[in-house]
Amino acid sequence: MTSPVETFQLAVEAAEAYESKFVPAMFGEWAAYLVDAAGIAPGQTVLDVACGTGVVARAAAARVGERGKVVGVDLNPAMLAVAQRHRPDIEWRQADAAALPFADGSFDAVLCQAALMFFPDVAQALRELARVVSPRGRVAVQVWGRLESQPGYGPLVAVAARHAGPDAVSLLSAYWALGNLDALLPVFESTGLEVTATHTRLGTARFDSIDELVRTEVESTPLRERISDETYARILEDAREKLATFQTATGRAEVPIEGHLITALRK
Numbered sequence: 001m002t003s004p005v006e007t008f009q010l011a012v013e014a015a016e017a018y019e020s021k022f023v024p025a026m027f028g029e030w031a032a033y034l035v036d037a038a039g040i041a042p043g044q045t046v047l048d049v050a051c052g053t054g055v056v057a058r059a060a061a062a063r064v065g066e067r068g069k070v071v072g073v074d075l076n077p078a079m080l081a082v083a084q085r086h087r088p089d090i091e092w093r094q095a096d097a098a099a100l101p102f103a104d105g106s107f108d109a110v111l112c113q114a115a116l117m118f119f120p121d122v123a124q125a126l127r128e129l130a131r132v133v134s135p136r137g138r139v140a141v142q143v144w145g146r147l148e149s150q151p152g153y154g155p156l157v158a159v160a161a162r163h164a165g166p167d168a169v170s171l172l173s174a175y176w177a178l179g180n181l182d183a184l185l186p187v188f189e190s191t192g193l194e195v196t197a198t199h200t201r202l203g204t205a206r207f208d209s210i211d212e213l214v215r216t217e218v219e220s221t222p223l224r225e226r227i228s229d230e231t232y233a234r235i236l237e238d239a240r241e242k243l244a245t246f247q248t249a250t251g252r253a254e255v256p257i258e259g260h261l262i263t264a265l266r267k
């Protein structure tokens, strides 16, 4: 049996892998877009909700400078341990997005990247984002587009479904769950936020190879444990063919990925 210390250590290793693989592969690029969308400026106080290992908080800290202040909150202490190791000068707090430990109107800007789709109660989290931002402050949220709009991830999930069955779609689809803005924006409006702008853009997810892309996606979900080695090998082989158009001359994978940036003010 693993002790609580060993369990925490395994979680820290997973968080380190998130920071070294996923952040450069896709999240780093969007952190810059998100702080731009929020208009983060020198001297501001900024909250990064569900900060993970802190890529958005770090981008915000570069903008607010020494006169400003950035706080990152996340539910997962292992993510926060990695965030702290990289930037001990930023304040990191463990908290649930549904119950933020801050007074009303505490921040000039509140950011949240690639996380809203994981909250069990999206409206409650948005109410909290709206509560802790100052009256003229800005909330900026990034979510990925719908699976149907993803030029590379759509075919990848189709390959997985072909070999592993329809369950693979739900296991690989958490990321895309809030990609329909027609459904999402009314939730913002119902929680005390007035949406002022949305930008939909394509970024690029970058991996060493198509195999590395497939492994990163499949092995970061419970799908890998549910399929045999033979099925996994068939998924890899089929993905090499179906995603060949995203392979560069040097064998790397560069896959376009659609995301939305939503900015809002407190009503």
Ligand SMILES: C[S@@+](CC[C@H](N)C(=O)[O-])C[C@H]1O[C@@H](n2cnc3c(N)ncnc32)[C@H](O)[C@@H]1O
Pocket (backbone or CB within 6 Å): 023, 027, 049, 050, 051, 052, 053, 054, 055, 056, 073, 074, 075, 076, 079, 095, 096, 097, 098, 112, 113, 114, 115, 118, 119, 120
């Ligand atoms: C895909 S990661 C994104 C992390 C970071 N925003 C980034 O861009 O790299 C999703 C994060 O949401 C956090 N999370 C999930 N549910 C949460 C909740 N209810 N409250 C706070 N954080 C939560 C997870 O621990 C994880 O760090």
